[in-house]
Amino acid sequence: MIERSAVHPTAQDASPKPDRADGRWARRLRWAGVCLVYLVIAGLVMAVLVQQPVSRLEGIAASAHRARYVGLAVQAVALGLLVAFWPGVVRWAATRGIVAPTEVHQVLAWRWKLAGWFTVFILFVGIGVGDLVHFGSAVMQAARGIVR
Structure with a gap:
């Protein structure tokens, strides 16, 4: 378990930081810049896709559907790592002031x-209700075939 003294050694460190308006605006501008970059990338992708013939778009859509499972595997691995290293994540968040020292044990229990x-x-x-229903019906069909 995490000792409170290791997370927050003194009460002096727990004092609130002064509110700085310039830091807030810098964060907002940074987020606006990130959003602008995403918007430009999405616009470029759409411009390229609009110029493609329909037959090529069907192939691109099929490839994207197959690649979706790679993204699901990455998310599942990330979830496993997050659960495995949860105490370290909480400790890191506590040292950064994201988690209050009085809440560390509660957050660890989450x-x-x-x-x-x-x-x-x-x-x-990620997978979708439709794919889950198709999988469930396939399992039921296989189970009926085994029982007969």
Whole structure:
């Protein structure tokens, strides 16, 4: 477990930081810049896709559908790593002031709730309800074939 003294050695460190308006505007401008870059990239991709013939677009859509499972595998590995290293993540967040010292033990207890909610997210958003229903019906058909 994490000792409170290791996370927050003195009460003096717990004093609130002064509110700086220039730092807020810098963060907002940084986020606006990131959003602008994403918007430009999306516009360029759309400009390229609009110029493609329909037959080529169908092939691109099929490739993107197959590549979706690679993204799901990456998300599942990231979830496994997050759950495995959860105490270290909480310790890091506590030293950065993201998690208050009085909340460290409570946040450490969230490990399996976090794993459950992210698993539900990957299943229903990443994979999709339609694919889950198709998988379930295929399993039921296979089970009926084995029982007969």
